[in-house]
Amino acid sequence: MWQTLHEELAGLNFMIIAVAMDSREGDPLPWIEAAKPTYVCLIDRDHRLADLYGVVNVPQAIWIDENGRIVRPAETAGAYEGFRRMNRATREMPEDVARTTAQARTTYLDAIRDWVRRGGASEHAFRPEEVRAHLPALNEDIATAQAMFRLGQFLIRRGEREEGDRWLGEASQRHPDSWCIWRQRAGVNDQGLAALPDFWQRVDALGDKRYYAHVDMKGMP
């Protein structure tokens, strides 16, 4: 969906930087090759963006204006958790869920279009005090978790998987709201997706809590 948006808005002083939060360096490469994106695609194996911007899941996005100022901090980027009501055996989606999912995506993309065309006059560009009010959570446990994650990644890359995994586990315990940290340890199925039973267990444990945090945007389900 980003390629279409990129092509549509390319002439309007706008660009997309897509960042793969993949710690295993080779993992995103086949996806990048298949999508053949013409926008910038980067790889963030140490989750630098989690540290700097408070990213806890994908897809999350940050809007940055021409002066390098954040006008929308890290938030869910057009995704909706319809998959939680999917039939897990057939992967079929109830029709109303499919509609809501499409609505989330359209609402988000239209908001980007509006901001790109109208800049600060767009109702979707937060004023500074609104940006501050929407900044993602940050506390010392989260900061320590990110440090542990980085240590674990370094050790795994160096071949010390056992100790590295232990640090990732500790990081995930310290910062349980981060799916980015948790999923980096999770097993993957034969499609390369972390959709094994432990994933569903963790999703079900959310109860009424969202998997993709709700986005404060007019028209967003």
Added chain:
Amino acid sequence: MVTVLTESGEWPAAAAEASGDALWMSAREAEAATGWVAKPEGLCKGEICVPLPRGREQEFVRTGRMNLGALWRHLGHPVVHSARGDVWVLAQSARDRSASRQSLMAPDFTLPDAAGRQHSLSDHRGKKVLLVTWASW
């Protein structure tokens, strides 16, 4: 050989000695990795100086060397290290990170693309940027 991971990157520290929660580095390597230097007024980074607790100076600074483990704990920053003490992460506290987030300026970063070429966010100042994350998992 100790490797020190800081905000500015990965630093090999040939002269470092780690023992328990202490990480002694040469003044030169400590400055390169973290920007902190020992001065008569205390330990300093740029304009900021932190006076050392009286009577405990030896925990932080000895001739030509600095204990970054002790300094990081003193500053309230996260510091974690491998079991063998050969890899250290000297991170930034939530308090400091929150303070810089309040400026609303998008923090700069440099990351590689699939071909290994490095890109910085600041290369694109002057354009609106949608910075969007995804993953293969």
